[in-house]
Amino acid sequence: MTLTKKDLVLKIAKNSGITQLHVKRVVHATLHQIVETLKEGQTIELRNFGVFKVKQRAPRRGRNPKTGQEVPVPSKRVVVFKPGLLMRLHIK
Secondary structure (H helix, E strand, O other), X not given: OOOOHHHHHHHHHHHHOOOHHHHHHHXXXXXXXXXXXXXXXXXXXXXXXXXXXXXXXXXXXXXXXXXXXXXXXXXXXXXXXXXXXXXXXXXX
């Protein structure tokens, strides 16, 4: 089962007593700020939850699965997440 952004908003609104519209705005603003911060190459550390950061992947040689021919794969930036202590303890 997948939890969508809408499901998250509904659960937070129900548990907090805040309207869905206000929760939706806060969730959207939070996710937007996370993306903008990562675009700038900064790290986001949410204590006991986890750390988001951007890493640079080195260029490498890939292989076309149809032809078997080697193709160059350029370097790229990827987001990585390392779970924090509370997440590691609760998800076992």
